[in-house]
Amino acid sequence: xxxxxxxxxxxxxxxxxxxxxxxxxxxxxxxxxxxxxxxxxxxxxxxxxxxxxxxxxxxxxxxxxxxxxxxxxxxxxxxxxxxxxxxxxxxxxxxxxxxxxxxxxxxxxxxxxxxxxxxxxxxxxxxxxxxxxxxxxxxxxxxxxxxxxxxxxxxxxxxxxxxxxxxxxxxxxxxxxxxxxxxxxxxxxxxxxxxxxxxxxxxxxxxxxxxxxxxxxxxxxxxxxxxxxxxxxxxxxxxxxxxxxxxxxxxxxxxxxxxxxxxxxxxxxxxxxxxxxxxxxxxxxxxxxxxxxxxxxxxxxxxxxxxxxxxxxxxxxxxxxxxxxxxxxxxxxxxx
Amino acid sequence: xxxxxxxxxxxxxxxxxxxxxxxxxxxxxxxxxxxxxxxxxxxxxxxxxxxxxxxxxxxxxxxxxxxxxxxxxxxxxxxxxxxxxxxxxxxxxxxxxxxxxxxxxxxxxxxxxxxxxxxxxxxxxxxxxxxxxxxxxxxxxxxxxxxxxxxxxxxxxxxxxxxxxxxxxxxxxxxxxxxxxxxxxxxxxxxxxxxxxxxxxxxxxxxxxxxxxxxxxxxxxxxxxxxxxxxxxxxxxxxxxxxxxxxxxxxxxxxxxxxxxxxxxxxxxxxxxxxxxxxxxxxxxxxxxxxxxxxxx
Ligand SMILES: Nc1ncnc2c1ncn2[C@@H]1O[C@H](COP(=O)(O)OP(=O)(O)OP(=O)(O)O)[C@@H](O)[C@H]1O
Ligand SMILES: Nc1ncnc2c1ncn2[C@@H]1O[C@H](COP(=O)(O)OP(=O)(O)OP(=O)(O)O)[C@@H](O)[C@H]1O
Ligand SMILES: [Mg+2]
Ligand SMILES: [Mg+2]
Numbered sequence: 001x002x003x004x005x006x007x008x009x010x011x012x013x014x015x016x017x018x019x020x021x022x023x024x025x026x027x028x029x030x031x032x033x034x035x036x037x038x039x040x041x042x043x044x045x046x047x048x049x050x051x052x053x054x055x056x057x058x059x060x061x062x063x064x065x066x067x068x069x070x071x072x073x074x075x076x077x078x079x080x081x082x083x084x085x086x087x088x089x090x091x092x093x094x095x096x097x098x099x100x101x102x103x104x105x106x107x108x109x110x111x112x113x114x115x116x117x118x119x120x121x122x123x124x125x126x127x128x129x130x131x132x133x134x135x136x137x138x139x140x141x142x143x144x145x146x147x148x149x150x151x152x153x154x155x156x157x158x159x160x161x162x163x164x165x166x167x168x169x170x171x172x173x174x175x176x177x178x179x180x181x182x183x184x185x186x187x188x189x190x191x192x193x194x195x196x197x198x199x200x201x202x203x204x205x206x207x208x209x210x211x212x213x214x215x216x217x218x219x220x221x222x223x224x225x226x227x228x229x230x231x232x233x234x235x236x237x238x239x240x241x242x243x244x245x246x247x248x249x250x251x252x253x254x255x256x257x258x259x260x261x262x263x264x265x266x267x268x269x270x271x272x273x274x275x276x277x278x279x280x281x282x283x284x285x286x287x288x289x290x291x292x293x294x295x296x297x298x299x300x301x302x303x304x305x306x307x308x309x310x311x312x313x314x315x316x317x318x319x320x321x322x323x324x325x326x327x328x329x330x331x332x333x334x335x336x
Numbered sequence: 337x338x339x340x341x342x343x344x345x346x347x348x349x350x351x352x353x354x355x356x357x358x359x360x361x362x363x364x365x366x367x368x369x370x371x372x373x374x375x376x377x378x379x380x381x382x383x384x385x386x387x388x389x390x391x392x393x394x395x396x397x398x399x400x401x402x403x404x405x406x407x408x409x410x411x412x413x414x415x416x417x418x419x420x421x422x423x424x425x426x427x428x429x430x431x432x433x434x435x436x437x438x439x440x441x442x443x444x445x446x447x448x449x450x451x452x453x454x455x456x457x458x459x460x461x462x463x464x465x466x467x468x469x470x471x472x473x474x475x476x477x478x479x480x481x482x483x484x485x486x487x488x489x490x491x492x493x494x495x496x497x498x499x500x501x502x503x504x505x506x507x508x509x510x511x512x513x514x515x516x517x518x519x520x521x522x523x524x525x526x527x528x529x530x531x532x533x534x535x536x537x538x539x540x541x542x543x544x545x546x547x548x549x550x551x552x553x554x555x556x557x558x559x560x561x562x563x564x565x566x567x568x569x570x571x572x573x574x575x576x577x578x579x580x581x582x583x584x585x586x587x588x589x590x591x592x593x594x595x596x597x598x599x600x601x602x603x604x605x606x607x608x609x610x611x612x613x614x615x616x617x618x619x620x621x622x623x624x625x626x627x628x629x630x631x632x633x
Contacts, residue, residue, distance in 0.1 A: 041535040185398040185562070187629050190606035190622055212535070215608030219615045238612045256540035258569035260609055265568055266392075266588060269547065272540035276505050 001072060002029035003206050004053070004174060009066035011045075011052045018281045022048040022061070024230035027308070030174070035200070035207045037221030037238070039214060041277055045230040046210045050176050054093060055083040070174070088119035092172035096179035098159035102151040108135075108162055109147030112169065119170045134165040138195060157188035161195065168199055175200070178210045193220060214257060218242060223314075226250050229278050229288040232308060236315040246311055246322035248293045249273075287320065295321035350425055351386035352556050353410065353524055358383045358419035360405050379405040381580035382419070389523065390550065392557040394571030394588065396564055396603070401577040403560045407526040410558060411443055412436060423524070441471055444517035448529035450509035454501040460487070460512055461497030467519045486515040490545060507538035514545065518553075526558045531566060543569060564607050568592055576600045602628040 011023040023045045030036045038046050051057050053068050055075060068075040075086065087093075095101055103111060112134060113127040122130060128147070135143035138161040151159055160180060167175060177196065181189035197220065200207055209220050217224050217238070224241045226234040226249070234247040245251045255271035275292045278284055286305045290296040301320055308318045311325070361376035380402045387393045395403050408414040410421055412428055421428045423439060431439065444467075447453040454463055465483040468474060474482065484494035490511040501509055510530060517525050527546065531539040543566065549555060559570050567574060568588055575585040576597065584597040595601045605621040606629070622629065 041537060186564070186606040187398065187602055189608075191629060193608070194619075194622070213608065214536075214610035218610045218612045219608040219619075242610060242612055253537060254610060256537055257610055258539070258543065258563070258565040260565040260568055260592070260604075260607055261614075263589070266570070266572060269544050270540035270569065272544055273537040274541075276507065276538060277535075 003032040003071055004030040004208075005067075005069040006049075006053065007067045007069075009049065009052055009068065010064045011048050011057055011061055012064050014060040014062075015281075020280045021230050021283060022280055023052060024280075024283075026066075026227075026230075026232055028225055028232060028235060030206055030208060031223075032173075032206055033204065034222045035209060035220050037217030037224045038208060038210045038227060039212065039217045039224060040227035041212060043277060043280070044227040045280075046212075046227055047178055049227070050093065050178055050208065050210055053176070054087060054091060055080075056087075088115075089170050090172055091174045091176065092167035092170070093176040093178065094160070094163045094167050094180050096182050098156070098163045099151065101163060102159060104151055107148050107150055108154070112147075112162070112166055115166050116169055130169070131165075134169055135162070137168075137199070138162070138165045140165075155188075156184055157192060160184065160192055164192070164195065164199070168203060168205070171203060172205065174206045174208070176208045176210070179212070180209075181216065182211065182213070189216075196220070214254065226253075229283050230280055231288060231318065232316075233289065233318045234316065235308075240315055244315075244323065246315060246317040246324060247289075247319045248295050248321060248323075249289045249319075251323060252294075287318075289319070293319075293321070295326065350422075351388045352424060353387040353558070354420075354422040355386070355406075355410060356384045356420045356422075358406065358409055358421065359417045360402075360409050360414060361417045378580045380409060380416075383577075383580070383582050384419075385575055385582065385585060387524065387556050387558055389556050390554045391573070392550070392559050392571045394567035394574040395558060395560045395577060396562065396567045396574060397577030398562060398603075402580040403562075403577055404528055406577070407445070407528050407558060407560055411440070411445060411526055413445075437471075441467075441520040442522050443524045443526070444520065444522040445526045445528060446510070446513050446517050446530045448532050450506050450513060450533060453513055454509055456501055459498050459500060460492075460504075463501070463512060464497075464515045464519060467516065471520060473520070482519065483515075486518055489518065489549070490515045491541075505538070506534050507541055510534060510542050511545065514542070514549070518549065521553075522555070524556045524558065526560070528560045529562070530559075532561065532563065539566070546570065564592075564604065565609075576603065598625065598628045601625055 007027045009023055009026045013020040013022055026049055040046055052063050057063055063076055109131055112131040116122050116127040116130055131147060132143045135146065140146055140158060140161055154162065181192050184192060209217065211217060221238050224236060224238050225232055228249050234250050245254055252271060252273045256273060258270060259265045273292055278288055284290055286303050287296065287301045290301040306318050306320050308316050310316050311322050358380055359382055360380040361378055363373040364375045364377060365371040366374045383406055385393060395406065397403050405414065409416045416429055423443065428439065461483050464486055465479050468479045468482060483497060487494045487496060492511060531542050534542065550557065559567060561567050571588045574588045574591045575582045578599050584591060584600045591600065595604055602625040605618055605625055609615065
């Protein structure tokens with residue numbers, strides 16, 4: 001049994017313009033001890049997926065259907081109090097911007113000990129001792145002294161380390177990290193990613209890493225889920241996804257990345273994907289990528305919605321034209 | 337639009353842009369009634385580089401390293417504390433205002449944020465045509481024609497002139513910014529993080545556009561970005577900035593394949609690349625550079 005099983009999750013937002021289908025039939029499993037990377041462009045539903053799992057979707061949003069099984073327990077039907085308990089102890093989350101999750105008027109020490117006392121029932125002396133240990137664990141120098149500092153005295157990278165310390169303080173089994181390094185410089189990002197890796201192994205944590213950065217998932221994830229317009233379009237083990245991408249979107253996305261390495265990079269052109277992701281108020285009815293896909297032609301791409309299917313062991317794709325099944329040149333290519 | 341005639345500078349073999357010993361210090365003030373300068377932020381601290389016609393110099397570095405300040409000083413949107421900026425053989429730092437105005441036609445800027453940098457109350461046509469109006473170029477009809485041509489150059493339907501920025505996506509807005517920068521037929525464009533706010537699938541569209549325009553019009557770019565892959569993709573030469581100084585400069589291939597400075601090595605080893613196999617090597621490299629990376633914390 002997987003630690004987390006999400007099936008056919010749908011989360012919609014009621015707005016004046018209509019219903020935004022932010023997450024529209026998302027299913028995936030996260031195996032115990034593994035790292036699942038969720039990657040996709042802005043607005044494709046990554047954050048709403050994780051908020052839905054945690055029961056944190058705010059009005060006007062609502063999980064309209066689907067199931068979230070954590071260690072065999074259904075989360076979507078829990079009461080707020082029960083959820084609160086799950087969030088503190090079993091599943092923890094870290095966000096992109098630590099400043100919005102840290103209280104600027106409380107010291108770092110107060111914030112960490114408060115979490116510890118609430119969820120772990122520690123005395124105030126024990127909580128303080130544990131807080132110092134935690135800060136040391138995330139490699140904040142001079143931890144004991146820094147407990148009395150306010151968040152603004154910390155750099156962006158340090159604040160994210162504090163958030164990580166708070167997230168692991170109750171030994172969660174699952175850590176959901178939503179763009180934890182996006183606001184950071186690359187050298188600082190590298191440090192935070194290394195830290196997460198170290199802690200994950202030490203604490204036996206399962207992890208979901210949400211990011212728009214293909215490099216970050218390549219670095220940390222065992223399995224990767226590619227999202228597009230509220231749906232999962234591809235899922236595969238990391239090696240297989242980067243080595244043999246199947247969905248035309250994943251393929252194009254990888255080809256559109258600028259190159260850090262290689263020869264004569266400067267004189268080449270990048271592959272670009274025409275157009276932009278669809279409006280989730282009224283996404284294309286069949287394949288959501290069809291309007292931008294160079295393989296969508298005169299066939300039923302605009303009529304039949306493709307299902308997520310397994311093209312080889314462990315490699316799932318939602319497209320009528322996965323790479324391994326394409327023989328002909330793309331429609332329109334080669335035409336004068 | 338047409339390729340600019342060879343400039344005075346290139347005729348003499350001088351680079352189009354030559355920056356020497358550039359410094360920009362911002363005073364840090366303290367005091368309740370009377371401000372007292374207690375110290376300076378050395379945002380740019382003795383920086384020198386050259387950019388030739390048709391060439392791109394990439395400026396990389398982390399947040400706060402002084403990249404934007406350097407770009408602003410080059411265009412004299414900020415007055416440098418010291419140093420020389422020569423454009424087309426003429427010194428800009430001491431140039432009187434009216435002469436500077438004329439020079440500004442040849443040097444333009446594209447900003448990072450396509451949402452904040454376009455006036456929401458102006459139509460696309462007015463935004464792109466504003467520089468022409470400000471510099472009193474052509475009559476109304478002629479300006480309108482130029483604007484339509486410019487929109488076409490950046491891949492837009494010329495009929496969009498009467499629309500407003502909010503009707504367009506980030507990538508489309510960035511194209512509008514590029515069209516505007518091209519309006520005066522400049523020779524140098526400072527691109528300050530032109531794709532940082534865009535999704536990858538849109539980034540490629542803008543990077544390709546900038547490459548095409550450079551080829552067509554012989555533009556020179558000072559290309560500023562913190563994304564090392566983006567900079568490599570665009571640049572002939574690369575300068576790496578750290579704490580207001582250029583720590584390493586050379587041809588793009590040289591700097592990326594054979595970095596000499598410890599900071600450049602650390603920076604490169606930190607970039608996550610979309611290749612799980614390569615990541616392992618990079619992690620090992622990063623471990624070797626721990627001392628440099630520790631400083632970044
Ligand atoms: N409160 C809301 N009201 C209406 N629509 C919303 C709301 N919150 C999110 N959405 C929509 O849901 C979709 C998914 O948003 P989500 O935040 O999950 O994207 P994301 O993949 O995390 O993007 P990013 O990379 O920018 O963080 C978007 O199209 C967004 O506009
Ligand atoms: N007007 C100003 N007054 C005081 N300090 C400033 C001013 N503008 C910039 N600085 C400081 O100068 C330094 C360099 O800033 P600059 O904006 O040039 O960095 P950058 O490399 O462009 O960073 P980023 O990648 O974040 O855009 C920073 O420490 C910044 O805080
Ligand atoms: Mg998000
Ligand atoms: Mg800047």
